[in-house]
Amino acid sequence: MSNSLVLDPDLPEAHRRAMAARPELLPPPPDRPAWRGRTFADVLTALALSALWGFLPLVPALARRGRPRLPLVAAALLQAALLAVWAGRGFPAFFLAGLAAQGVAAVVLLALAGESPAAEYGRRHRGRYVHASMLEPLDAALLDRTVDATETVLNSPIDRDGLLDGIANRVTLPRQAWEIAETLTELTRLRREQGSARAGRVTDRIGEVLATQEEALTVATRALARRISALEEYARRTEEAEAVYAEWRTLQDLAEDGEAYRELLSRTVRDQLAAGEVGELAERARDLEESLRDSVEQARLAGLTLVTREG
Known part of the structure; x- marks a missing residue:
């Protein structure tokens, strides 16, 4: 199926770029999805991954495609900090620190899940683009x-x-x-x-x-x-x-x-x-x-x- 897309030239440039980069997400669903498109599966995935980011942050960082340098360095520093807490304060302090990191990671992962910006712009700007599938x-x-x-x-x-x-x-x-x-x-x-x-x-x-x-x-x-x-x-x-x-x-x-x-x-x-x-x-x-x-x-x-x- 063709992915040809024509956008209203008067749309904001950032929105135009996002929509042009993902034309397959257009046209959007007619109604705004509940929880901004997040599903129960997204919640379970966020909880599972947040446990790794909380206690073993190097594992998901090394598993990321391309291994971007900044997340890898941040994960290494966090891993070192957690080990330092364990060595200096014992396992209970390490466990509490890991739970805190896991909570932050779960919130971040849930924030990143859900509807793509391109689909959101497509719904918001309905009538200001034409996709071949329409x-x-x-x-x-x-x-x-x-x-x-x-x-x-x-x-x-x-x-x-x-x-x-x-x-x-x-x-x-x-x-x-x-x-x-x-x-x-x-x-x-x-x-x-x-x-x-x-x-x-x-x-x-x-x-x-x-x-x-x-x-x-x-x-x-x-x-x-x-x-x-x-x-x-x-x-x-x-x-x-x-x-x-x-x-x-x-x-x-x-x-x-x-x-x-x-x-x-x-x-x-x-x-x-x-x-x-x-x-x-x-x-x-x-x-x-x-x-x-x-x-x-x-x-x-x-x-x-x-x-x-x-x-």
């Missing part, structure tokens, strides 16, 4: 295309390096993707209404109304598909410019090393022609730079056309 298959496929095209541009080195100047992709594209996602949500709602209507008794008059509505849905879907195609064209132009950009940067690096190769060839064969061939790298880089300018300009024009159409 849509009908046709609309989900259009959402996938929108997300793929948007990410292609935003992850492109030529956008990151500012070659697509004049187009605020970081602002424009998320907002366009959100507008498309909102339209897809409405299309899905209407499709499902149509499905429910057709599941009942369909008279001739009802059939005529449904046919008219279905035609309107088809027209709206085609119009939205054209908008998505324009976005994909921008992404395709960006990918083409990116390939030229990568080649140009490689040739630039090679051209910078041209002098060293001239030295090497002149020391070995003293062949002016060979040295000249190495020098052609700089000329190729200049030619490719012209091609890069043309390719980037094509991508910029595709992006500006996209923005103008929506303006």
Whole structure:
């Protein structure tokens, strides 16, 4: 199942990051879970683990994946402190200190258990994100295309390096993707209404109304598909410019090393022609730079056309 997700650009950035990192937790359950999603199993697990953290903190610390340094050092210090209490005050004092540490650990573990922040944000911001699982298959496929095209541009080195100047992709594209996602949500709602209507008794008059509505849905879907195609064209132009950009940067690096190769060839064969061939790298880089300018300009024009159409 697709995990494509489009978020309202006006959501808080921290919430956007948390939701984007765990799209599989969306959409959230309709109601706030009891005890913030904590179950009886969470309580039993917290009690079992807290006993280890209270008396043998090194054991769970060493068992943690990756063994983060800070928890490991804290566990080692706590273990040393508990042993020092046992050595200095005897077993009863050690047992009481371990119980106190266990109580603190149980509270911390219970606080960490339960509902994920991403699911909580998803419930809180219901209506301000669109996940592919919320849509009908046709609309989900259009959402996938929108997300793929948007990410292609935003992850492109030529956008990151500012070659697509004049187009605020970081602002424009998320907002366009959100507008498309909102339209897809409405299309899905209407499709499902149509499905429910057709599941009942369909008279001739009802059939005529449904046919008219279905035609309107088809027209709206085609119009939205054209908008998505324009976005994909921008992404395709960006990918083409990116390939030229990568080649140009490689040739630039090679051209910078041209002098060293001239030295090497002149020391070995003293062949002016060979040295000249190495020098052609700089000329190729200049030619490719012209091609890069043309390719980037094509991508910029595709992006500006996209923005103008929506303006």
